[in-house]
Amino acid sequence: MMTLIRNAHIVTATQTFCGSMLTRNGIIIDLGEGAGAVIGTGIRAAQVGNVPVEDWGGDYLLPGLVELHTDNLEKHLMPRPKVNWPTLPAIMAHDAQIASAGITTVLDAISVGDIDSDSMRNDTLYACTQGLRHAANAGILRADHFLHMRLELAEEHLLDMFSPYLHDDRLRLVSLMDHTPGQRQWTDLAHYRTYVSGKRGWSEDKVEYMLERLLVRQQTYAASNRQSVVASCRSLARPVPLATHDDTTVAHVTEGVDDGVSISEFPTTLAAAHAAREQRLGIIMGAPNMVRGGSHSGNVSAAQLARADLLDVLSSDYVPASLLHAAFLLQEQGFSLPKAIATVSRNPAQMVGLQDRGEIATGLRADFVRVRLSQGIPVVLGVWKEGQRIA
Incomplete structure (x- = not known):
């Protein structure tokens, strides 16, 4: 199963950028920069043509x-x-x-x-x-x-x-x-x-x-x-x-x-x-x-x-x-x-030796959180573990 999230403020281990993330079978397989980006390098647009797309409207995408x-x-x-x-x-x-x-x-x-x-x-x-x-x-x-x-x-x-x-x-x-x-x-x-x-x-x-x-x-x-x-x-x-x-x-x-x-x-x-x-x-x-x-x-x-x-x-x-x-x-x-x-x-x-998770990076588990600031306080809007929504 594949999912594409676009128009999100993605926070990786080293940077924050507006872009997209593609997951497949619970793993992050690609990231792309730019508010209008469909997907990053290495994946052709045709390969994700039928993938469900979520537009996050600029919300944060955190690990x-x-x-x-x-x-x-x-x-x-x-x-x-x-x-x-x-x-x-x-x-x-x-x-x-x-x-x-x-x-x-x-x-x-x-x-x-x-x-x-x-x-x-x-x-x-x-x-x-x-x-x-x-x-x-x-x-x-x-x-x-x-x-x-x-x-x-x-x-x-x-x-x-x-x-x-x-x-x-x-x-x-x-x-x-x-x-x-x-x-x-x-x-x-x-x-x-x-x-x-x-x-x-x-x-x-x-x-x-x-x-x-x-x-x-x-x-x-x-x-x-x-x-x-x-x-x-x-x-x-x-x-x-x-x-x-x-x-x-x-x-x-x-x-x-x-x-x-x-x-x-x-x-x-x-x-x-x-x-x-x-x-x-x-x-x-x-x-x-x-x-x-x-x-x-x-x-x-x-x-x-x-x-x-x-x-x-x-x-x-x-x-x-x-x-x-x-x-x-x-x-x-x-x-x-x-x-x-x-x-x-x-x-x-x-x-504690959990090397397969903990950041937004290709090859790691698709554990991520959708967050929006309200009066300066981060509010959790959704939570996914291995690509499946849990909250």
């Missing part, structure tokens, strides 16, 4: 977005504290929200372990991952879903919980996390108290109890768990990228490099981001941070890192719609539009 770290599925699985929603309906609602945001490939960030003993995350781990597999096998998902296993290093039973996924063919990223209060993301305990009181509904007494308990857990399990996880990931025949999380100091980055990580997720300080760049780590920052103008935890802003050219990838984190919005906002920080869009498409795809 399908690639998301490496979203907690959005958890919000559907647990829509309220201690409320466990049926797994398949939660997955389908999450998938629909992802697709409507222009995301055609997503790494669902699945928590393995938690700092809160009352959390239901551990109870939903197996059902969630099995539910994702069932939905994919049944052909009812819109986006492509892979696994990003978020390992809470202070979790007592972490190794037993993670081991079933070590050889899972969906596993594309493993992040090493330690949310113990008093360090990394939660260096400022005042921000921590505000967050857990608001999101988790903890009383002051529970906050004090948890502060003491979590420190003991970290001292008991975190170091040995980290050592075992790193060794296991290094032993895999198929390389799975490792990421550090919430690096705050140069020492945090150095520790990650020694462990073989290739990604620094959400560095919390400018010093940590500079250290990550010096070590040639990919740097991921939160799109909500960019849209809101700062971190909800009081850490370094994504905009500040962008201005210093210390930002490679944006992640929607907890708001899927923030991904595209934040990419366009990067232009205010000095990014060209192709460079900005690459942070939500080409860069994340390459970061």
Whole structure:
């Protein structure tokens, strides 16, 4: 099946131009420049004479977005504290929200372990991952879903919980996390108290109890768990990228490099981001941070890192719609539009070894998004994966 799109503002990895794109059987086979162009070089007009033509009227044609770290599925699985929603309906609602945001490939960030003993995350781990597999096998998902296993290093039973996924063919990223209060993301305990009181509904007494308990857990399990996880990931025949999380100091980055990580997720300080760049780590920052103008935890802003050219990838984190919005906002920080869009498409795809997608280029998958600006905000009008419309 062939489709021709004309009169679109096409954003490739290096340029933006008004022109046309031809796809066949889910692959981009040609591009042409010029508002009136039927097709580019290499394809004769006669060969596309009977092909369906869509005139996009100058709307943007962007690559399908690639998301490496979203907690959005958890919000559907647990829509309220201690409320466990049926797994398949939660997955389908999450998938629909992802697709409507222009995301055609997503790494669902699945928590393995938690700092809160009352959390239901551990109870939903197996059902969630099995539910994702069932939905994919049944052909009812819109986006492509892979696994990003978020390992809470202070979790007592972490190794037993993670081991079933070590050889899972969906596993594309493993992040090493330690949310113990008093360090990394939660260096400022005042921000921590505000967050857990608001999101988790903890009383002051529970906050004090948890502060003491979590420190003991970290001292008991975190170091040995980290050592075992790193060794296991290094032993895999198929390389799975490792990421550090919430690096705050140069020492945090150095520790990650020694462990073989290739990604620094959400560095919390400018010093940590500079250290990550010096070590040639990919740097991921939160799109909500960019849209809101700062971190909800009081850490370094994504905009500040962008201005210093210390930002490679944006992640929607907890708001899927923030991904595209934040990419366009990067232009205010000095990014060209192709460079900005690459942070939500080409860069994340390459970061986890997905070489067949992530940009508008001949020979790659026809994953693309139709976007129009309204009051300066990008609005998704349509989403296609492998040439088939999914939203």
